[in-house]
Amino acid sequence: MECRQSQIVSGADMIATGAIYAGVRFYAGYPITPASTIYTAMMSDLPKLGGIAIGAPDEISALCYCVGASLRGMKAMTATSGPGFTLMVETIGYALMTETPVVIALAQRLGPSTGAATQSAQGDILLAEYCISGGYPLPVICPTRPSDAYEAVIRAVNIAETLRTPVVLLTEKELTMTWETVDLARLPYLEVKDRPMFRRDEPYLTYGFKQPADPPLFAPVGGPFKVTITGSAHNREGELIKDGPDAVAMLGHLDVKIRRHMPEITWVKYDPQAGSETLVISYGVTDRAARAAVQTARIQGLAVSHLTIYSLFPVPESILMSSISGIKRVIIPEENISGLYRSVLLPHLNAEEVIGINKVASLITPDEILAGILKKPCKD
Amino acid sequence: MIASALPVEGATQAPLNKMAIGDYLDENKEAPYCKGCGHIHIDKSLARALDLLSMDPGKVAVVSDIGCMGLVDSMLKTHTVHTTHGRSPAFAAGIELADALYGDSALKTIVMIGDGGATIGLLHLVELARMNPDVTVLIHNNFLYGMTGGQHSGFTPVNFITSTTLGGNIIPPIDICGMLATCNAGFLARVLATDHNLPEVIAQSISYPGFALVEILELCTGYGTRFNPQIQNKIKADLKQQGRRLGILSQDQDKKEFAISYKEKSHPADRADQRPEEGIPRLFAHQLTAPLRLIMGGTAGEGVQSAAHLFTVAAVLSGLFTAQKNDNPVTVGTGFSTSELIFSPDEILFNGISMPDAVLITSGSGLKRLEGMLVRMNPEGLAVVEADLTIPQVPGRVLRPSFRGLIPDPKNVNLAAVAAYLKHHPFLPIDALKEAIRRRGKGVEEALDAVERGYQAI
Missing domain, CATH: 3.40.50.970 (Thiamin diphosphate (ThDP)-binding fold, Pyr/PP domains)
Structure with a gap:
């Protein structure tokens, strides 16, 4: 190279x-x-x-x-x-x-x-x-x-x-x-995106989203439009309200604003292999060892699929659903005691076995992940 | 003293009195305070001060804190930012710095905070006093937390009765003005909310081009006067007894605003970029077909990590991929210093080392740290260990040169060890290491000499 x-x-x-x-x-x-x-x-x-x-x-x-x-x-x-x-x-x-x-x-x-x-x-x-x-x-x-x-x-x-x-x-x-x-x-080329700005000639509402999933248009403090920022529960004007439909609408907005923009957030690398019944899901530093382990397993003739998740949250549910198809064993290596991300992914993983490879205070090695891949599936 | 006589940042050219209180404060809105509360005096005095200064409400940001006084934003026609408890000065500093250094510097940022907020956010006030950004802080000091039921704060006077000091407070209060004076605050004032000149004092604090703080004393009618019925007549006497004066306490006209100092200091024209723009060219050839994992260790301050860095530059000059991880004890200037290095003909996946292919050790502290690695090194591998050191049984081949007597400056001992290693395992040419040294451009002669001595050592 x-x-x-x-x-x-x-x-x-x-x-x-x-x-x-x-x-x-x-x-x-x-x-x-x-x-x-x-x-x-x-x-x-x-x-x-x-x-x-x-x-x-x-x-x-x-x-x-x-x-x-x-x-x-x-x-x-x-x-x-x-x-x-x-x-x-x-x-x-x-x-x-x-x-x-x-x-x-x-x-x-x-x-x-x-x-x-x-x-x-x-x-x-x-x-x-x-x-x-x-x-x-x-x-x-x-x-x-x-x-x-x-x-x-x-x-x-x-x-x-x-x-x-x-x-x-x-x-x-x-x-x-x-x-x-x-x-x-x-290095990849990525488009730089800016926040949606308010420029129109109409009264400005600090939190005036049109649809619940829309981020409200931004106007800076000190700019031409009066802004009313608050960390308290509020309506679209930025006025303090603690209950009622406007407050509930605002809270719902904060939730769907993120969840309905999954395509912009979701970032994974899916490396499937035909006929594989094993899927390794990894993120962060452990992904490097996982990739090395998957490479070795494939050289040894094993069919293994690999999913790297970069956008950890919100959980990329639809990708998980499609990548789990035909998979019997999922292996999730993580440098923590109990398998923290595994606990989050578990409801989305319809597989016979979901195995965690967990370790703290030293790196998980490719060999440790490979051992998990090579282990015979548990049969009841 | 007429405040507008001072230079006012953010003031419009509009003639005096063109604005009115109603341009800043919506007088049609009912004040959200208890009957008799001093907060509304302060709000109106702020509006009056802005009016005195003919300020454009669109060029004022009021950053309010948590507490009853923080409800002021519902009445204001300026920009408002209602923040978290005690943090308003820090948010205001962010707004002000962005405005002064990146915007048009036309915005005036004013913090409205209570004694509770000033207690929990005390460090922010200390920091702003030190930094001197153009932020005005109005502390509404009513000696207790009113919104939550009249609990005592860091500003509660001794013997004051609150819902949490039923026998009278026993901890002396913070003298915020006295404290911030020791932090070189430029403008400090202490006034009563009922003082007739409150608008003028606030106007002066706003006019001050830097950090200005006004401690405004008032009583909470919900709890303060209820628990302490005689207090009304005692405030001034108590202040006198504590040696705390009223009025403008300091006004330093020579202090430099933070944004101005920042501009002066942060753009040194002669500052060279530490990281070169162009890449490291491929000038040499390497002999690796698989990754080589090497770990080297010695004494802190003897150039272990910089020798390791030069080694990686030499490798990149030879077309290899590299990874370097350094380690030290908690204090970097003592004990061991180590570097883990990986050289690979292909992109490196896993970058940890469990069994090293090479170990270089130049001192006792390095050996102590890396002994475990040495005994489990690759039997096919090669170690270089300073001759003076006593070592355990090692699976691989070990070279034992004596660098200590050979290299005049201990800073170059580790570079000599790298050269000795390369002589016996020439996976990249020694010339690549020399080229890396020349490219670094400092201490070149001594370093090249050490490489030569190391290369010849064994």
Whole structure:
């Protein structure tokens, strides 16, 4: 394979590069391993482009700064790890309720609590998705390697902007702090999308969606139209109301706005093989070992299908439904104790066996996944 | 003092008095406060202040906090952002920075926060005082949390009775103005909500081009005066006893607004881009047909990770794919330093190392960290270990050169180890490593010398 523009870059570099390409011009950060390298990359690169990158006194402030800047009209992003993400949860809920675009990169480390800062893990996946009080969907995008981290962050920014929602870019130490050869000339081309702006000559309603699934048109704070932003339950005008049909309509809107835009959010790589009865489903860093294991299994003459899920949430149900057809065994490797994503996928997997390969505090190896693939199916 | 005599950012050119309170505050709307509450005085005084300054309501953003005072947004005709508890100053800072540095810098951002919000969000106030963004903060200090039933806050005076200090508060209150003075806040004032000059003081705080804070003292009629019937006459006496003055406490005209300092410092013209635009060319050939997994370790500060990086550059110059993972103890400047490297003729899938094909160790702390890897290395592989060190039984071949006596600068010891390894396993040419060093462009001579000595060492 001939490379034309090889560089040695970290996943953090690719996240910063992709974010800048996607139009992010505001970054606020607080140091935390293994997300600090995203922070330092943005502090170095954004000011050169006339953007703003600042340090905050804590993760709460970092995300509040981002949301404030986004309300003024900038594309904004921050990055953190598990301990900082838990501090940001309040503001993620606020961004969701106020329909403010923002991207939060969550570089996982081994938890709970301080855990191990430089130990890879996939233990924050449910924390990322289910952190919204009230239970509203939050898009979660998860790259597997530096080259697709670039694509992932562009997609995350595009989703945040077009649907006016916070988006979590879920990654981990193995991606942000590993330096790898990437051919920059082979990075995919992606269209950059902006938030839908209000420009019409008619009264402006801050949350004036036309159809429940439509994101409302955006007008910046300080722009020509008066905006009324609130994190409290509200109507289309942004007035506080706690019950009644307008409040219920708004809450329903927050739900369907995400769920009815699955085609824009869904991102998977489906690698089927004819006649296979085994399907490996993987995401994040573990996907790399899974891909190696599937490759080896095929060389050994086994038919194995492979599904990589990048858009972890909302769960790509229709893809799962089509890829499960004819499959008897599903293998889901994850770097967490109990199989967190497996527990979410289980209701969608109509197979005889759903097997988790789980491990913490070290990488799951291709051999461990291969052993799962080669294991004889259980017969009752 | 007439506030409009000061330079006002965001003020329109409209003549004074063209605007009216009604342009900012919808007076037809019923105030959402208890009878006798001071909040409405503050709201009207804010509107009066904006009127005094002839500000365009479309160029004002009021960022309100949680609490009764936060209900002000229902009456305002400016932009409003109703936020979470205590976080209003931080959201306001984001709005203001975006406006000042990326927008037209015409927006005035004003925070309305209670003593409860100032308690939970104290760090944001400290940070804004230090940063000095163009944000005005009005603290509605009524000494307790009114909306939730009259509980005590960080601003509750000693002996004050609240629903959670039934015998009287025993913890002295935060002196927010005193505290923020120590953080170099540019503009600080303390006034009573009933003071006649409240609109003028607020106008001055808004005119101030930087962080300005006004602590406005008032009483909660729902709980404060009910629990403390004598308090009305005691506020001023209590303040005096605490040594807390009323009025404008400080007004530093020389402070530089954050956005101005940021613009000056953040665009250094001579700053070179650390990451080159063009790719690393393929100048050499490699001999690998399968991935090679190598791990190297030594002492922090002796260039393990930078030698490893140069090794990967040499590999890319030879047409290989690479992966590098570094590790240190919690503090990076002490103990061991290691790098895991993978070289592959094809794109690397799994990038972990369970059985290394090569181990390079240059010091005792490196050995201590990597001993486990050394004993389970590939029997077909090759290790390079500093001669001074005592090592266990190793499955593969081991070279034992003495770099310590050979290389003048310990920073280049690990580069010498790489050269020694390449001599005995030349999967890429030593010239590729030398080219990587030349491309780095600093300490070239010493590094090339170390490579030469390492290459000849064994």
